[in-house]
Amino acid sequence: MIKDFNKPRPEGFRTGDRVWPSDLGRKRQAGPHMSFQVGEQHSHLNQANINTRAVHCGQYDDPLTGAVGTPIFQSSTFILNDESYDAIDEGRAREHFIYSRYGNPSQWSVQEKLASLEKAQSAMVFSSGMAAITSSVMSLMESGAHLITSRDIYGGTYHFFHEDLEQYGMNVSFVDLTDIEAIEAAITDKTKVLFFEAITNPLLKIAPIKDIVKLAKKYKLRTIIDATFASPMNLNALELGVDVVVHSASKYLNGHSDLIAGVAAGSRKLMDPIWGQMLKFGGSLDPHACFLLERGLKTFGLRLKAHNENAQALAEFLEQRDEIVKVYYPGLPSHPQHEMAKDILDGFSGMVSFEIKGGDKASALLTKTLKLPRLATSLGGVESLISLPHNTSQAALMKSQLREIGINDGLVRLSVGVEDIEDIKNDFIQAFEQLRTQGVLK
Numbered sequence: 001m002i003k004d005f006n007k008p009r010p011e012g013f014r015t016g017d018r019v020w021p022s023d024l025g026r027k028r029q030a031g032p033h034m035s036f037q038v039g040e041q042h043s044h045l046n047q048a049n050i051n052t053r054a055v056h057c058g059q060y061d062d063p064l065t066g067a068v069g070t071p072i073f074q075s076s077t078f079i080l081n082d083e084s085y086d087a088i089d090e091g092r093a094r095e096h097f098i099y100s101r102y103g104n105p106s107q108w109s110v111q112e113k114l115a116s117l118e119k120a121q122s123a124m125v126f127s128s129g130m131a132a133i134t135s136s137v138m139s140l141m142e143s144g145a146h147l148i149t150s151r152d153i154y155g156g157t158y159h160f161f162h163e164d165l166e167q168y169g170m171n172v173s174f175v176d177l178t179d180i181e182a183i184e185a186a187i188t189d190k191t192k193v194l195f196f197e198a199i200t201n202p203l204l205k206i207a208p209i210k211d212i213v214k215l216a217k218k219y220k221l222r223t224i225i226d227a228t229f230a231s232p233m234n235l236n237a238l239e240l241g242v243d244v245v246v247h248s249a250s251k252y253l254n255g256h257s258d259l260i261a262g263v264a265a266g267s268r269k270l271m272d273p274i275w276g277q278m279l280k281f282g283g284s285l286d287p288h289a290c291f292l293l294e295r296g297l298k299t300f301g302l303r304l305k306a307h308n309e310n311a312q313a314l315a316e317f318l319e320q321r322d323e324i325v326k327v328y329y330p331g332l333p334s335h336p337q338h339e340m341a342k343d344i345l346d347g348f349s350g351m352v353s354f355e356i357k358g359g360d361k362a363s364a365l366l367t368k369t370l371k372l373p374r375l376a377t378s379l380g381g382v383e384s385l386i387s388l389p390h391n392t393s394q395a396a397l398m399k400s401q402l403r404e405i406g407i408n409d410g411l412v413r414l415s416v417g418v419e420d421i422e423d424i425k426n427d428f429i430q431a432f433e434q435l436r437t438q439g440v441l442k
């Protein structure tokens with residue numbers, strides 16, 4: 001098709017410019033949504049509750065065949081027409097199908113569902129949680145800029161901050177995220193971004209998000225919260241004033257331990273440049289993976305309700321047992337931030353950590369004697385997963401460093417699945433008996 005160069009341009013369009021979405025003069029719309037292409041609106045769902053939104057939002061029913069559910073649009077490229085050229089010229093490339101790294105209907109569908117769960121103007125899927133984190137951070141940082149975070153963040157994120165940001169001429173401070181005064185004291189005139197995990201691994205500390213947002217407003221900083229452990233069921237970070245929320249969708253969002261994916265969500269104003277950063281880093285999500293993620297998300301509300309309930313019940317059960325030294329769970333009154341957790345969170349997630357008597361020897365044997373939880377890293381799947389932080393997520397640390405961040409001998413991390421809670425408890429009871437018989441619980 002021939003491009004019509006004489007067509008009138010929308011307001012804000014500067015003739016002769018190649019505009020990126022980040023410097024558009026026009027008003028930003030939520031999305032991108034499939035309705036941009038087919039005119040169908042999902043706005044009636046905006047007021048719906050979480051299960052309804054998880055099932056219906058973003059779903060694209062094929063108008064040609066009537067097939068229910070978003071098809072897998074397994075194509076790398078799309079037929080060009082005048083609309084595509086205009087979209088490129090007018091900086092609307094994010095709103096038109098051109099090439100699948102830029103956007104694909106399977107991505108848009110699941111993104112709309114995720115945006116709805118996060119109550120975000122716009123959401124983006126990535127090929128991994130790390131792709132979401134690196135693209136989001138790099139789009140908000142610049143050479144010479146400073147970022148504040150905590151030491152007990154996800155290992156991949158820590159290595160990216162510690163090794164790469166410094167190489168790009170940026171600076172990072174690691175502070176105790178439970179100490180808001182320490183966070184404020186770390187702010188300099190170069191600080192741009194506060195990056196924290198809503199619930200940390202493996203000690204399940206809670207980020208004081210309301211205070212962090214206040215600091216960000218006071219000093220004009222951007223906040224990024226990794227809400228992987230909380231999930232949008234338990235935390236609406238954007239409603240609390242956070243700028244960008246990121247997730248490893250490999251965990252609770254997908255929920256079936258069969259996919260690697262990431263998500264970032266926030267205002268269109270911030271998500272458009274993050275999209276531009278993703279185009280360069282290249283971490284876009286494959287259409288088949290989008291289908292799996294969208295399918296997993298349909299039961300998101302049901303799964304998370306079961307994870308929350310099971311974890312609360314198991315945490316209470318473990319806290320009563322003689323074999324256990326200490327249980328870490330924000331839903332327990334014994335958690336040092338329980339009151340704040342109740343204020344920020346709506347449910348305390350499916351992650352429970354605990355220290356067993358008998359130290360690392362007993363914890364190692366426990367993982368072998370339990371029959372239900374799979375011994376594997378990762379979390380948030382329907383099946384319970386168990387791991388030992390000292391030889392998985394924190395394996396790079398020396399014993400003294402482990403103690404420094406509060407990881408004691410015998411610490412076990414459990415991602416409580418959606419199995420029947422009585423079966424999980426009975427499994428622990430039989431395992432404790434075996435450990436007693438073997439005399440390791442000292």
Ligand SMILES: *Cc1c(COP(=O)(O)O)cnc(C)c1O
Pocket residue numbers: 128129130131154156157197201226228229247248249250251260261262
């Ligand atoms: C797993 C995880 C990540 C990394 O996500 P991937 O999907 O593995 O890239 C980031 N942050 C947290 C808190 C995680 O648990």
